[in-house]
Amino acid sequence: MxxxxxxxxxxxxxxxxxxxxxxxxxxxxxxxxxxxxxxxxxxxxxxxxxxxxxxxxxxxxxxxxxxxxxxxxxxxxxxxxxxxxxxxxxxxxxxxxxxxxxxxxxxxxxxxxxxxxxxxxxxxxxxxxxxxxxxxxxxxxxxxxxxxxxxxxxxxxxxxxxxxxxxxxxxxxxxxxxGHPDRVYRATYARVAARNAEYFARYPADQQIAQQIARHLTEVTEFLPTGERFTAHRFQMLGAFLGGNTRIDGLHYLLEEAFIETPEGRRLSDKFLEQASQFVSYAQNPLYAVLHESIYCQGEASNWAAARVAAERGDMEPESVPFHFTGEAIMPWYFAEDPALIPLAEVAEILARKEDWPALxxxxxxxxxxxxxxxxxxxxxxxxxxxxxxxxxxxxxxxxxxxxxxxxxxxxxxxxxxxxxxxxxxxxxxx
Incomplete structure (x- = not known):
């Protein structure tokens, strides 16, 4: 060298x-x-x-x-x-x-x-x-x-x-x-589900609030401060809080200020949307989204493993009851909704289909x-x-x-x- x-x-x-x-x-x-x-x-x-x-x-x-x-x-x-x-x-x-x-x-x-x-x-x-x-x-x-x-x-x-x-x-x-990335997500989704259960056992009322927010986002158009629409499955990305020892309580404090009464009816507060935007955008670290599944790949394609395994489970959709926050899984729709990732959608698709990754x-x-x-x-x-x-x-x-x-x-x-x-x-x- x-x-x-x-x-x-x-x-x-x-x-x-x-x-x-x-x-x-x-x-x-x-x-x-x-x-x-x-x-x-x-x-x-x-x-x-x-x-x-x-x-x-x-x-x-x-x-x-x-x-x-x-x-x-x-x-x-x-x-x-x-x-x-x-x-x-x-x-x-x-x-x-x-x-x-x-x-x-x-x-x-x-x-x-x-x-x-x-x-x-x-x-x-x-x-x-x-x-x-x-x-x-x-x-x-x-x-x-x-x-x-x-x-x-x-x-x-x-x-x-x-x-x-x-x-x-x-x-x-x-x-x-x-092994294929699928085995990673099958294991970690089970951990994420258990962590959700732990969170909602600590704050039982938050399960209803989370369901209300997800339903609200499918019925009412809300925008993040960066200008794009805030969707229900993007709301699930707040599961990033669940990976920490103390941040789990931060998620509760975020949810408790979610709704506010306005002349147009019940809406998500500016404060909530501002804080949430920090966790649902990859503007600061786009490589994380583009390369995440490839870190597990050796001689085979990921083919959007996280999305496929989530579909297998059937309990990770925003409308699922009970509601589940997701972890660090990268979904293909990120590249259709996040302005920092939209220009990288074609690149991400090529990398997801790439099969000839060398051994790590x-x-x-x-x-x-x-x-x-x-x-x-x-x-x-x-x-x-x-x-x-x-x-x-x-x-x-x-x-x-x-x-x-x-x-x-x-x-x-x-x-x-x-x-x-x-x-x-x-x-x-x-x-």
Whole structure:
């Protein structure tokens, strides 16, 4: 692997820490190093007292999300900075890393050319970027922390470049290593249904409110602040709240202010519509919608797996009683309703039908893994099924698994210091 062009920025001191920007010029396709290039951005955070500490690179959840922009070190980052300097990586296509959205993709040509371009934005390409960046920084094997999709990236890293890794920590991100995406949605829809039941048991009156909102949206035209119609099945997307430990209560507070009396009758309040719009648009992370099902694909097409499995169940329609919120499943109708996605509909369809996705994992390599690995698997995680996570853990040699019902998918955000320190000790055989 060739060492990329590296442009470090001037460090900024803040609250006892150094923040430095890094930009790297990397191949779009690592198999064609002399071909098209993209820029990948990362932000270094280190303690002023330890500017040469060993590196830890953070793989953000997603796909399609940039790394956090820390205002001050807190949570897992605060804990990590006790020993490491941390590299917060904007995965290709996100943040400041040659961003991808409806505005930039037409630069690649027609829909077929755009789809071919996006085929290089999965975990295998992301970890090839990371390994090239490690070499550019002159680091020896480094440590990694992967949250959610970041854990998927970590497993690809263990498969493709184990020599670059000192130790690997994974939270809520043990990806299924084989099989069609259908099996993911069959498992996670069951978790979503259970989480809905838990939510409505805590707030029984909200079941009636949710049904009223869904029925209202089929009978009355309501518009989001961004101008498009708010539909009943888009209302179901507020199930994003259910993936967190405390956000479940935030959903209740949102619903309790849904309706307001107006001269035209009972309508959804501006406040409710404004808050809901933040959860039903992919304007900030369109790659998440376009690439989501492909993160599970190896040698076969997804063919809109989430929509097909939902249809199999028959209880996920907006008019279903009891009402169900959905999770992170991506539906084809998103690309007909979300203004940020409408221009990407043809690209999304091509990617959904794509069959020749390369392998993301090397099962033989993982079965002989020698890199210390510690991971969490949460019993009630609605996005990364506990059963599938346990199956993956059994394949990776030496992986130490922390199974707990204490957290949901966003455990790292809710209790990052404890989770990071526990996993680090576990990986090192200290706990």
């Amino acid at each position: 060739s060492i990329p062009t590296h442009r470090p920025g001037v460090p900024v001191e803040r609250d006892g820490h150094l923040y430095r920007e890094h930009r790297f010029l990397l191949p779009l396709d690592h198999a064609a190093p002399d071909g098209r290039k993209i820029e990948v951005f990362a932000r270094e955070v280190s303690a002023i007292a330890a500017p040469e500490a060993p590196w830890l690179v953070y793989f953000q959840g997603g796909p399609g999300h940039p790394a956090d922009r820390p205002l001050t070190p807190s949570g897992w980052l605060k804990e990590a900075l006790k020993e490491f300097r941390v590299l917060l990586l904007d995965q290709r296509g996100t943040g400041l890393s040659t961003p991808v959205n409806r505005q930039t993709l037409p630069l690649q040509g027609d829909a077929a050319a755009q789809a071919e371009y996006l085929s290089h934005f999965r975990a295998d390409s992301i970890v090839a970027d990371a390994e090239a960046i490690r070499l550019a920084l002159g680091s020896g094997p480094w440590s990694t922390l992967g949250q959610s999709f970041g854990g998927f990236c970590s497993l690809s890293y263990l498969s493709l470049f184990p020599e670059g890794l000192r130790e690997v920590l994974i939270t809520a991100g043990l990806a299924p290593l084989h 994992y090397d099962l033989e390599q993982l079965s002989h893994n020698q890199v210390p690995v510690a991971a969490t698997a949460y019993f009630d995680d609605i996005y990364v099924d506990h059963g599938l996570a346990s199956e993956t853990a059994s394949v990776v040699a030496g992986l130490k698994l922390w199974e707990t019902g204490e957290y949901h998918h966003d455990g790292l955000r809710a209790d990052g210091e404890k989770i990071f320190s526990t996993l680090l000790k576990l990986a090192r055989g200290e706990g």
